[in-house]
Amino acid sequence: MKHRILELYSGIGGMHCAWNETNMPGEIVAAVDINTVANDVYKYNFPDTNLLNRNIQALSPKEIQKLSVNTILMSPPCQPFTRNGKYLDENDSRTDSFLYLISILDQLETIEYILMENVKGFECSTVRNIFMEKLKECGFVYQEFLLCPSTVGVPNSRLRYYCIATKNKNWSYKTKPEIMRALPKTYATPYSLDLIIEKNIEDKYLVPDKMLRKANLFDMCYKDSRRSCCVTKAYSHYVEGTGSMYTDATPEYLELCFKRANSFEVGSEEFVNALKELKIRFFTPREVLKLMSFPKTYTFPEKISRKQCYRLLGNSVNVKVISELLLILFQQ
Structure with a gap:
């Protein structure tokens, strides 16, 4: 069977x-997103896909039915379910489009498969409860997951909520009432970052002095590291909690340099100078794409700035995790 897919919040x-x-x-019959910069990148990589720059609330059930799609893949806005978003849940206007979609789901008679991704925290929300009740009402069976890319062999932390749902009576996956934190099969230990690190990186990726003043807050990675922190849309703009930094230096030499730096006043010029030889840098957008399991052929248009690349990647999904879930969703 050849599936016809509607990709919502396509990024x-x-x-x-x-x-x-x-x-x-x-095939992806249509993709929908309101972010024009994201749409430029999408169109650059998938020029033949019908890409709609639309608000999802402007899509009528009749219009969706005309597409003759049987699958919806989507990653609705996560800010209403995060600390920075103030946990406003269903009271956040950014949930309106998803709540609208939930409200019309019973009118989308051709839809048999759904995959939805969101941030950790969604599982505790009122919107999640509304979604689950609607799935049951429409005759879907579903499974919820909280998964990190490291569980599928990717050296990156990006814990996310996932829900897969189907009306297929022959679905061989045995659902469980609890949220699963692993997939049914086991995966290899995450590979080392050496496999994704690029050579001869331009100096523009070096951490600037003003950020080196806060170097004690950095999460550091090396070529032999088998882990890295989640890159957020604020990567390269803020220091703490936005993603890991990288150095070609060994962990031992880095420890020595930090010990020397910390003998000075933290944040002082002497402190910064003691760390400069480490050439601590940001991961490049190309390296982040690899961490998020995008294919080698995927690229950003030249007109997209580095800052825009990080923002878009921070709002995107891990391709490997999604593909593994899709294989489960469609198994007979």
């Missing part, structure tokens, strides 16, 4: 990449 096309990764028969 830069992480879901599209994940579908391609499965090698299952099907």
Whole structure:
């Protein structure tokens, strides 16, 4: 069976990449997003896909039905369910489009499969409860997950909520009432970052002096590291909690340099100078794409700035995790 897929909140096309990764028969019939910069990147990589720059609330059930799609892949806005978003849940206007979609789900008679991704915290929300009740009402069976890319062999932390749902009576996956924190099969230990690190990186990726003053807050990675922190849309703009930094130096030499730096006043010029030889830098957008399991052929248009790249990646999905979930969702 060749599946016809509607990709909502399509962003830069992480879901599209994940579908391609499965090698299952099907096509993205339409992709929908209101972010024009993300749409430029999506169109650059998938020029033949019908990309709609639309507010999802402007899509009528009749219009969706005309697409003859049987699958919805989506990653609704996560800010209403995060600390920075003040946990406003259903009272946040950014949930309106998803709540609208939930409200019309019973009118989308051709939809048989759904995959939804969101931030950790969604599982505790009122919106999640509304979504689950609607799935049951429409005859879907579903499974919820909280998964990190490291569980599928990717050296990156990006814990996210996922829900897969189907009306297929022959679905062989045995659902459980609890939220699963692992997939049914086991995966290899995460590979080392050496496999994704680029050579001869431009100096523009070096951490600037004003940020080196806060170097004690950095999460540091090396070529032999088998882990890295989640890159957020604020990466390269803020220091703490936005993603890891990288150095070619060994952990031993880095420890020595930090020990020397900390003999001075933290944040002082002497402190910064003691760390400069480490050439601590940001991961490049290309390296972050690899950490998020995008294919080698995926690229950003030249007109997209580095800051825009990080913002778009911070809002995207891990392709490997999604593709593994899709394989489960469509198994007979």
